[in-house]
Amino acid sequence: MGGFENSLNALVLLANFVLVPALAYGSQLALGAVGVTLIFGILRFANFAHGDTMAFGTMVTIFCTWALQSAGISAGPLPTALLALPVGILATIALVLLTDRFVFRFYRKRRSPPVIYIVASVGVMFMLNGLVRLLIGPDDRKFTDGERFVISAREFKQSTGLAEGLSIQTTQALTIGVAILAVALLFWFLQKTRTGKSMRAFSDNEDLALLCGIDPDRVVRVAWILAAVLAVLAGVLYGLDKSFKPFIYFNLLLPFFAAAILGGIGQPVGAIVGGYIVAFTEVTATYAYKQLAVYLLPSGWVPDGLLQFLSTDYKFAISFIILVLVLLIRPTGIFRGRVL
Amino acid sequence: MDEEDIRKALTAFGLIGLGLVLTGLLQSWNAALGVLNLCLISGVMALGLNIQWGYAGLFNAGVMAFTAVGGMTAVLVSYPPVVEAWQVGAGGLLASVLALVVTALVTGFVYRRLPAGRKRFWLITLVALLGYLVVRSLFGEAVQLIEAVNPARTGFLGGLGLPILFSWLAGGLVAAALAWFIGRISLGLRADYLAIATLGIAEIVISILKNEDWLVRGVKNVTGLPRPVPYEVELQQSDWFASVISWVYSGRLENAADQRAVLAELMIPASSIFVKLCYTGLFATVTLLLLVLANRVAQAPWGRMMRAIRDNEAAAAAMGKDVVARHRQAFIVGSAVIGLAGAMLTTLDGQFTPGGYNPLRYTFLVWVMVIVGGSGHNLGAILGGFIIWFVWVEAEPVSLFVMRQITDLIPMEPASAYHLMASAPHMRHFVMGLVLLLVLRYSPRGVLAEK
Amino acid sequence: MGVLLAGYEMTGGYGGPPILQDCTITAEAGQITVIVGPNGAGKSTAMKALLGMLELSAGRVELAGRDIGLLSPQERVAQGIGFVPQTQNIFTGMTVLENLQMGAFLRADDGAEIIEQLVQLFPVLAEKADQQAGALSGGQRQQVAVARALMNEPSVLLLDEPTAGVSPVVMDELFDRIIEVAKTGIAVLMVEQNARQALEIADRGFVLVGGENRFTDTGQALLADATVRRSFLGG
Incomplete structure (x- = not known):
């Protein structure tokens, strides 16, 4: 094997095990974190129920997917869940608007401190958690169907003649595509439409927004709807890419929060950048670089170990470490979010 | 505490007592004492969280972490090296x-x-x-x-091989050290950051405990921790216990044909109840001690200052109070109490199982306890611990019972009946969330309201 | 042209003891009216009372002869009162143009015509249209804030200490602009710390002390009054 071919193999290896998975995971985190940051910017609290909202929407989508599958309807090479997605999104929009009406609105009218909202969101989280487990159970669910790969490792090896294969799963490609589309639409909405601008104004300076005649109830409603749409997208894409398990979805709260704070809380652009940074850090820090060393180092130099910075069991630690570093070094985050 | 408070507290604890007696009669006395012991531990956890939330208004989303390090300390103190x-x-x-x-x-x-x-x-x-x-x-x-x-x-x-009771104190100290670290990075920023940082530390503490086998064996668990109370087998063989039992059951023993056999038979459940009672005594002592301490602190200038800060942080800061330092104190002290409760829990279990910690049970349920019991009211928090633990434990048999009635009454396919039965335990999550929201909205000061 | 906005015998505060006592403030179309007085005299409170930001236990507020006492601040804005708060009076994270568009939120059209008119008055709006408002200098921010309030074509403009924290040169420039605004027929009412300079451009001045009216006269007369000068204008 020549040195050039080794370097190519090393590149493909990195792309296959680091770049593509991290891009997909980062897209899922970005979608979730934008939802968290939107609610934060408009309602000004960290929503502990976001992970379970995501689980709820994904659950509805899964039920709907099963119904479609048993009716023999499919989306061809794409996962059937894509067809079921609108139902999940609508159900979740209804859910968050109901919880806002019956839970959060009360505290908004009384101008309660943010901690009270957090406690209330814990209540909502508990209820949703119970509901999801009651309806679909606490176990792992896989609902991916359709064509498995866009590019499979075998095809790649055959066509390039390299020892390493690059595989891109349909769900990964789909995740990245949907995320780009959703984020583009979101920014168009926030930057160009009247309602979107009024939301940015409300997030920027609530009192002045009220003086401009911006209707707070409407702004809050739109924020919930956007958060719900993004949460279901994130949840379904995550579920397609990996699998659906209520507890895991709850646990995604931490990377969401870490991404949102890293980017500057209340700043949608920040949340997206934050999502990708968290995902890339997580994947690069838990990847075992042994094989890479085999390609790049002279044969005598390759160490024995896995060459892994951190065991995969500690991937949540990455989010936390990022969070701690941000809080210590720059609490306002990259894009200067609000800090009190 | 005024008269109304005392009346309310007596009524509430009386109702719990009644519930426990009913449990004793319907299930078993062993089960009732088991619930009571966990009620006491829950009370201590809620008391710790109340110091943070009730007095300082701090949102700790990592109660589980402090409970778990308390439990870890129990292993490290008591297990032989x-x-x-x-x-x-x-x-x-x-x-x-x-x-x-x-x-x-x-x-x-x-x-x-x-x-x-x-x-x-x-x-x-x-x-x-x-x-x-x-x-x-x-x-x-x-x-x-x-x-x-x-x-x-x-x-x-392994550990130090010391008596496990030492670990209660040590567990509190280790939890306090962890709290100091978290407080350092996230207090003084906006309130949400503490919530998020504690949520994170909880995940990490649990994943460390699960994966670092050299420390406390990870998911392989540490079992057979030494006890602070006698073992059932020892009791059954001891003469003094035999004489106590024969005195208690003297009536029944007199009429028995084979007195020795009947006595041996009676001693088996009695020894287990005795062991549980010993734990109850220990936990109740700690709970009362902490309650008295917490009440004294609450009435002392420190407690008054804490409440002043909580009610108007800006004014307190303007008056030259070091808000962040006070918050840090409350956070550390509260976490220490939670750590102590965690050590007590592991002591009671006699084993440490990191896989068993989950945030709903060990963090957010404690939140429900404090909110329901009465934020800022120490006895209220303990009462909340009793009520919620009792409901949490008893909700499972009750909902199973209800589901069984439903599946019996309504004809359905075995698969869906099975699904219904299997999902019954999850009802209690839903109920807990509902209770939290209802209390927060309609009675935000809880059962025993702070004056 | 008569009195446009008026609060008569207003009494009230923020829940505690009343800050305003029987306080009367009126503003006429095309005129500049200023409220001056020592710290804690209730100047800003009087303005907030006119806007409906505190509850009055007595007195009434009228806009063009109609009682608006029961309207919320937002409804009063919709009725034609523009308000520029003392601080946080712009959307710092949005561009200057977007700030103006938010000011036009209640309008049926997009306010492009008004923007053209306002640019005559505040050229900085055109120069910095696509810049983040938060990146502007203090004086420029105040101009954006005033322009934002004018987007809704109010009949009355309330300014809460528009010159707080800006240099004397900028203050003069701002006052010039405010005179221009009043010339368009808008009733301008402002609270000012810089009492002497404000009274110089004022058609009418209200001197408040302890929440009560102490002196009320034309700006020139107040400036000429020895007592007012000694007590409130530093000699």
């Missing part, structure tokens, strides 16, 4: 700690000596990276050696 593991691994561990210290020192040296800039940044990154790799390889080797020592039974360093 695994001498062989120390022999093979201590050197390596020490070396890795040394390497860590050297890395930190060199990093600090570079940081102080070089002017700020790109060069310093990269040099520090390089030093930290190299240091990390050295530490990790030394550490990994030591860990492998330790975990290889009799892995089926130990495979970890």
